Amino acid sequence: MDTxxxxxxxxxxxxxxxxxxxxxxxxxxxAVQAGKDVDKIxxxxxxxxxxxxxxxxxxxxxxxxxxxxxxxxxxxxxxxNHQGVIALISAVTYRKLxxxxxxxxxxxxxxxxxxxxGVTDVRNFGAIARTCECAGVDAIVIPAHNxxxxxxxxVKTSAGALLTLPVCKEASITEAIRFLKNCGxxxxxxxxxxxxxxxxxxxxxxxxxxxxxxxxxxxxxxxRICDELVKIPVAGNIASLxxxxxxAVLLYEAVKQRT
Numbered sequence: 001m002d003t004x005x006x007x008x009x010x011x012x013x014x015x016x017x018x019x020x021x022x023x024x025x026x027x028x029x030x031a032v033q034a035g036k037d038v039d040k041i042x043x044x045x046x047x048x049x050x051x052x053x054x055x056x057x058x059x060x061x062x063x064x065x066x067x068x069x070x071x072x073x074x075x076x077x078x079x080x081n082h083q084g085v086i087a088l089i090s091a092v093t094y095r096k097l098x099x100x101x102x103x104x105x106x107x108x109x110x111x112x113x114x115x116x117x118g119v120t121d122v123r124n125f126g127a128i129a130r131t132c133e134c135a136g137v138d139a140i141v142i143p144a145h146n147x148x149x150x151x152x153x154x155v156k157t158s159a160g161a162l163l164t165l166p167v168c169k170e171a172s173i174t175e176a177i178r179f180l181k182n183c184g185x186x187x188x189x190x191x192x193x194x195x196x197x198x199x200x201x202x203x204x205x206x207x208x209x210x211x212x213x214x215x216x217x218x219x220x221x222x223x224r225i226c227d228e229l230v231k232i233p234v235a236g237n238i239a240s241l242x243x244x245x246x247x248a249v250l251l252y253e254a255v256k257q258r259t
Contacts, residue, residue, distance in 0.1 A: 037090035039149040044084035063144035118213030126157025127244035133161035194229035203254035
């Protein structure tokens with residue numbers, strides 16, 4: 001590749017990365033107050049002062065995680081003068097689950113929603129989103145904390161599916177499950193120790209499918225209020241499928257039953 005073209009491509013990539021960040025405490029405060037889709041705020045671990053306290057006050061009560069991090073991490077993200085604070089901006093506008101559910105019923109759909117409880121690997125998230133889009137899923141729900149978010153890597157891995165598939169960010173997956181149950185959804189959780197085979201349950205009604213994180217799986221609080229626990233049988237020595245592969249198996253069982 002021509003050196004000049006390679007340099008321009010690198011610059012465009014860097015500019016794209018910069019466009020997904022907001023730098024400086026005052027600028028981040030204004031972004032939060034303006035309702036920007038902020039995925040996460042990173043603050044230098046020893047940063048003090050009135051502005052940092054104001055930022056904490058404004059973020060409190062929102063779904064925006066704020067993490068204290070070393071200076072080196074902030075410097076790796078940008079060459080600009082970040083003043084100890086960087087906000088990472090979502091690549092999409094998040095939807096509200098409480099707004100999505102009535103509209104799906106109004107459209108005459110039999111909704112199918114996927115909830116990700118603690119999925120942190122961006123490649124898994126992208127792969128799940130791609131399958132969801134292909135399978136006709138109506139929305140993905142992720143928690144605000146300890147979870148993946150819709151960033152450039154996730155969009156790329158999803159082959160662009162995350163730009164069209166609605167994503168809801170909720171304070172709690174457990175509370176989202178309760179809400180969906182109250183709205184008439186059957187909530188099905190996938191776990192390797194479940195008794196029922198995934199093919200034995202009915203997916204033809206409004207369904208919310210819960211998938212757990214790569215390490216810890218679905219939280220106990222979420223599991224205990226789900227309507228069905230199902231497993232995917234495995235014949236090899238590894239106990240379970242990767243979460244994105246499991247999502248594909250379960251979703252296409254739903255597609256098969258619905259068609």
